[in-house]
Amino acid sequence: MLDSGKLLLAVKDLRTYFFTEEGIAKAVDGVDFEVYEGETLGIVGESACGKSVTAFSIMKLLDYPGKTVGGEVIFKGENLLEKSEEEMRRIRGKEIAMIFQEPMTALNPILTVGFQISEALMAHFKMSKEEARDRSIELLKKVGIPLPEQRVNEYPYQLSGGMRQRVMIAMALSCDPSLLIADEPTTALDVTIQAQILDLMRSLLQGFKGALIMITHDLGVIAEIADRIAVMYAGKVVEYTDKRTIFYYPLHPYTFGLLTSIPRLDLELPRLNAIPGVVPDPLHFPAGCKFNPRCRFVTERCKEEEPSLVKVEEGHSVRCWNVERVSKEAKEGLLVGEV
């Protein structure tokens, strides 16, 4: 499945900083990944690792004090960072669409669901009101909303959280985009509703020629939906490879730490292997490798010199000086058994 499609998006050394009164917060500071047609890239990381800012940077949706200061976002061969606002407006929604975490705040509370879906259709395809409305009903049906003819006239507050997220998905799919970015689309939902939405997304992906970027903090969600995974920490991609490799042969101490620190439904764990310390503040990142104060593989070199994202084998890149030591321990210490 991997590398089967054409290269759709290549993000190269993306840097987005926030120029705040307290200093420069390097929210995204060196993000590289590629997305191919037909695949799902999972971006995983904890709060403030820069995963959402990466998405907003690709869409060029950042306002002051946030600014993309470096790198390239090559979408279908063209660098989006060089596009004007006018050109971006033609791309957003039509070529690249986004699903946000909190559907209640992402939807406009004073406009009907139907209007909000129609808006993009009328803007991008010059559809008439009636055509757009019919298409909206079709889309609502496609995302599994019962009685779409009735729902199309309702307001977001009349819908449950799960329904709202379905509306968001309908909106995102309305113009048949080639890239869909979903930013924690199920985080605010209950587990059973999350399962419904993931199920819906999986079934929609079946007939989808484009690609999906799934941003989440939940390794379980990633294991279910992603083909390839980028693990982010402190504004950087620290490990980038396919799903099986991430779960079975992680080479970055942070990935390894995350995998052994989560309580598991499929395993009996004696004790959680907690990563010590706290997630660093983007205003005060440590020198050297950003993970070094929390890393148990740390050496003097890690404190002084920042490693770059290096390809260690085909399709597996890691940002760490101690790959060999981590690899050895991960082979012994990882509890991912065949179930």
Add this chain to the structure above:
Amino acid sequence: MTEALLQVKNLVKFFPIKRGVFRKTVGWIKAVDDISFEVYKGETVGLVGESGCGKTTTALTILRLEEPLKGQIIFEGKDLSKIKKSEMRKERKNMQIIFQDPYSSLDPRMKVKDIIAEGMLTHNLFKNTRERYKRVGELLERVGIPAEYMDRFSHEFSGGQRQRIGIARALALEPKIIMCDEAVSALDVSIRSQIINLLKDLQEEYNLTYLFIAHDLSVIKYISDRVIVMYLGKIIEIADKREFFSNTLHPYAQALISAVPVPNPDYKKERIILSGDVPSPADPPAGCRFHPRCAKARKICAEVEPELKEVKEGHFCACHFCAE
């Protein structure tokens, strides 16, 4: 079996829905509707369910931070549901709570040492301020925060550290039971495991009993000895952890477990996708509250509410067909 530290019997808590100029009560939110369970000394009981199932209200009602409408709360043989508020305040020394949101549960205008010492002062635990603060320092060190930080304010700490402060505050009164209300839900993955490990260590050290409320079944599985599942104000299943996860009986509990995304690319399971949303607790369905979403529902489910029956020793289930 060891003795029950806490017995909840037929506990009911409804919230009025008020409308109009005269705030007339037009209905009731049936947050907790006739639930009974026991918590034994030294164990961790995991209380799990989705939003609106009544799990938080259960904890607040046990502490009488919300007044129960009906039912008994028997703690160490004493019924707390009838005693005066001033007496209840004394009882709360033995029953503490850790809240979900470490941001809103700590007073931003108080120094950390005063947040932790407040309960000690109320209960006259120490002779003077110096001794109290000395104890605060010990507690902070125990939960992993340097004692010299006690003069700081809560906003100077990260989410994980604040949750540690919340734990120190709960420990300050040397309680017998602590209600952990989604105590790790708001935390990042790497921080969450630190707090879970801390709670486990403290339990051993102080012989604590936990009522651990969470929506995350992976956490529940890791930390609990027994599991209670709630749905729309009712308990639908109670069992020993191992029994619960290996022999889940209630269709809702089965769906809940199958819905959890597992961080293992080779984990194969049959996923039960529930249709629809959780109905409103103001107007729960007749009969079994789960029947409109249940794949196994039959005629009787819409008519008769199933009772929580003991199917096997220690395994209770509220489903007409769970014995099949």
